[in-house]
Amino acid sequence: MARLRERIAAQYPTKPPVVLDMFSGRGIIPLEAARFGATAIGTDLSPVATLAGRLLADYSLRDWSDEAPLPFVGSSVPEVEQDDTEGDAETFEFDVVTTSAEPRLLNDVRMVLTEVGRRVEELVAPFYPPASNGKRPWAYLWAVTIPCDGCHRRFPLIGSMTLRHPYTRTGDTGQSMRLVTEGDAWRVEINSGVPTQAAIFTAPPGKRGKAARCPFPNCGHPHPLDIVKAKGFANQYKDAMLAVAETEPETNQKIFRVPRPDEIEAAERVNLHDLATFDGLSAVPDELIPEGNKDNVRGSGYGYLSYGSLMNKRQSLLFATTARVIRDIHDELAIVVSPEYATALAGYASSNIVRQIKRSTRGASNLAHGAPNGARQNRVQVDHIFSSQSVVKHQFDYLEAGPGEGPGTWRSVSVSLLNALKKILDETHASGRPGRFRRASAVALPYRDATVDALVCDPPYYDMIAYADSSDLFYVWFKRALGKSMQGLFDGTADGPDGLQDKVDEIIVKGRGAKGAGDHRSSEERYEAMLARSFTEARRVLKADGHLTVIFGHSDPEAWKRLLTALTDAGFVVTSSWPSRTETAVTGVATISVTVSIGARVAPGTRPVGIAAQVDADVIADVKARCRGWDSDGLALEDQLMASYGAALAIVGRYERVITPSGDQVPLEYYMTLARRAVRDAVALRLDELPLETFDPHTRLAVFWHELYGRADVPKGEARFFAQSDDLRLEDLRGPILTETKAGYRLRHDAPNKVTPASSMYEVIRGMASRWSAGTDAVAAVVADADLSPTDAHLWAVIDWVAAKLPASDPVAVALAAIKRNRGTVQASAAVASAPTDPADGTRNQASLF
Structure with a gap:
């Protein structure tokens, strides 16, 4: 890193280079540029992404040492360097801790998170009775109930009877549920061992698609998935508490028990109508989930039509209270510290709401690690609502994390946030410069012509992720927590007509039900045109000798074709390309393990015309040569195909155009298929020593x-x-x-x-x-x-x-x-x-x- 910093300083001796990411997202690229001493700028259409960039690469790199002390007592959030995996923190016992040796920002964020947690727990305490040991349970297992179409009795939609798998090594027999029917009523028993009863809502053996079967004797009426969904739209769903999760003090084991009557009564006592509004906004988000979004926000396909309805009443109370407390703390801080510091601290606290939401709502399930045979370790966590990429999943049996200690709770996710912030502060060199982030459209950049030295971006991945639709769940809560403190982001000025994030200029291909719902983002042609407009803007703001680097990854060649077409239509030529391991290798979540970085420059005014035969030969030779290196690096065959597109275009980009003997121009798509063929030939597949090319084409x-x-x-x-x-x-x-x-x-x-x-x-x-x-x-x-x-x-x-x-x-x-x-x-x-x-x-x- 030091060497690279020296090379950059030598290349730009008078002032640091300006590096822009016009699709900045979480701010990773601006953070790296800022660490190397560049003037890092990030823009993103999404207010949520803009805030993420500021938290990561702006506020974290500022010097806050002259700020006044915070008006709070101290911190009880653990000062640890544990691998928390967000929501997996165990129960801690803490004394008040303040550490003068650590960065001021880290210390103060810890204090604010602690103060938020303390106040929220105090305010919601009447609705979360303590357990027999005096501590509050860490979670509650709920299920949605429906009336049976056969016997008309209500029953719960339970997808799994497992609570905790057994673990042979420790002698833990595990825990499971059993549904007991008594007359017209039902109740849950919690037993040791693996389940002895089948789940209520599951796919029948040998069939696809879940269905619910009434558990009452002499009924057993089946309810196919479409019937279950229809009951949601008919407002026939009701929530029922099934189990309470505690932490065994001596073993630290997560155990489940049947809820007490006072615990059920406390949850039913929640009255959301008593909550005050947020400057005209309802306490619980009433913004509607857009039509045609059921494949992205799954709950909307079951009759949960607003973002607030994705939580049960007590979850909504907890988050509304948290948002209110953050607003109050911001106002108190603004009297003591600078407005920028008060806003920054409120921003970090609000980002913890996002971390908690990821393990909350009706999409959070009981994640029982291990195996039914007891062969593996059997931890229990709250599963992530984004376990399927950017899809906000839905569960009929879901886990509600409480306000105390344990997986998914405020304190647990605070540990994860603090560890991430500490890592950034530890790894950032003293010469790092705070990045600058603005909410702006990539097709209308708010910068003058020829002012950027390098533009590095990771553009939207075609139809892979619906960025704004997936983050609207966070946006509606940010509006309530930060509406007063972050003008231009969450005060309503960034709203679209539906009160959600403005998506007019979002550059994605929205799939499946979007076209039927009239969504303007459902067109592939629009994606290509908008991407070309963004690259045209990139060319405008780049200096004459500026560089453009595009980082992209997608398994569908059609996505690559549209990206590369947009790049060339905007007047750029590819100069280099190289694959690198990212995403899955780092996060373990996304499906892309390799992305390709495409280096480009503005096309020179004079380039020769290429002759197809010679260009074809050069492309084949170059791709085959690269394949040898990719093989040595362990790059999978499908990733080599993806990487070959940029390599081919780097050859083609040397020419103004490539023509055939008849004078026709060779299209870009041809060189993508030629690159794929070169990869296949380079692999030299042999069947019993017979070269693949000696077989018939099929x-x-x-x-x-x-x-x-x-x-x-x-x-x-x-x-x-x-x-x-x-x-x-x-x-x-x-x-x-x-x-x-x-x-x-x-x-x-x-x-x-x-x-x-x-x-x-x-x-x-x-x-x-x-x-x-x-x-x-x-x-x-x-x-x-x-x-x-x-x-x-x-x-x-x-x-x-x-x-x-x-x-x-x-x-x-x-x-x-x-x-x-x-x-x-x-x-x-x-x-x-x-x-x-x-x-x-x-x-x-x-x-x-x-």
Whole structure:
């Protein structure tokens, strides 16, 4: 880092370079630029992202040492360096701690978090009775109940009867629930050991899609998922408390018990109508979840139509109280410290609301680690509501974290926040400069022409994440906590017409139900046009010798095509590209393990015209050379395909255009498919020492597809590029090689429609596998129908390869393995079946075989 800092200083001796990220998100890129002494600037359309950037790379890098002492006693949030994994902190006993040796900001954030937690716990105490040991439970397990359409009695939608798995090493037998019915009522028993009763709301054995079955005797009425959903829209859902979670003092074990009557009564006593409004905003968010968003905010597909309804009444009370306390503390701080410092501290406290929401709402479930057989450690946590990327999940049986100590509580997530802040402060060099963050659209940057030295950005990933829709849940709470203190972000000026974040200029492709709901973001063409406009803005603000770096990752080539087209349409040329491990390797959450950094410059005024044949050869040679390095780095084959696009465009970018002998311009898409073909050839797949290129095109495609994806579904765009890499049409592959699914296309492993001499080798071996149950003669007949020599080396090479690639228990693998064991018999039978017929008596002429 020191060397890089020195090189940057030498390159920019008079003043630091200006580095802009126009899609700054959480502020990671500006933070790194600021650490190296650059003037770091970040813009983002989302107020939530803008705040995240300020907390990460602005406030954390400022010198607050001259601020007055805070008017609070001290801190009881642990000063630890534990790996908390956000919400996994155990119970602590703390004395008041203030440490003069640590950074002022860290100390004061700790004090504010402690004060918020103390006040909130005091205010909501009447609704959370203490346990017998005097401490409050750390969590409460709830379930939604519905009336049965058969017997009309209510029953809970319980998706799992497991509370805590057993753990053999410690002798822990685990805990589970059992639903007991008594007349028209039901109750929950909590027992030791694994469940002895099936869940109420689950997928029937051998079927897809969950359903609820009434648990009352002599009823058992089934309720398919669509009926369960309809009951939500008919306001027939009611919450019921199932269990209470405590921490065993001696063992620190998370244990569950049946709720006491006073605990149930306290929760039912919550009256949200008594809460004061926030400058005209309701205490609990009443902003509606946009139509067509049920695939992104799952609760809206079950009748929970506002963001406030995603929580039960007591959860809403807890968060509304927390937001109110943060506003009050900000006002108190503003009297003592500077307005900027009061705002910063309130911002950190409010960000802890986000951390808590991630493990709250009706999407938070009981995360019981371990296994039913007791073989693994059996911790208990609150599961993350974003466990499926950016989708806000929904649970009918959900966990409510309380105001005390334990996973998902304010104190627990405070530990995670403080550890993150401490890491930033520890790793930031003294020469680091605070970043500057503004809420702004990437298609209308608020900066003068030619003022930026480098623009580094990680643009929206096509249709992968609906950024604003996923963070609206946070936005509605930020408006209540920070509406007075952060003007321009949460005071309503950033609102769209629905009271949520303004999405007019958001550059994503909103999928599935968005088009039907009239969402303007559902168009791929709009995405490409908006991205091109943002890159045009990037070209405007960049200096003449400025650099643009675009970091991108997506498995669908269509997303890459639109990104690279937008880049070139804006007047940039790719100058370099390199893959790097990010996302999953760091967070363990996202699905992208490799992204590609694309280096670009404004296209020079004079570039030669390229001749297709020469450019093609250069692209193939360059990609193949890079593949050797990617192999050495352990880059997966699918990641090499993704990385090859930028490498190809770096070659093409040397030319104003590339033309064929007829004078036609070669399109960008062609070089993406050429790069993919070069990767495939560089891999040099061999089947029983036979090069892949010696097989027929359909078989080549099937083998390479299998190498990459096996039996998984592949998006249509990726499938199309696959076909083009072998000069094939996707339409011609549908049926013989591929089958179409809802998610795209899947490689066929079942029996082909018919085997003829025109069939590919891959179809022939599928036909052979499908006929194995009928015996070797039936298998041999398939070879004869294909008019193949029984000893064809390519045929047996494909059989060997596919059998080895499939799991040993796969029916196709089992059949092919049996065919290999009986190879001699199959070949002999096929030889007979293929023999010419003697015209005299209609028998096969055996001599003609040799």
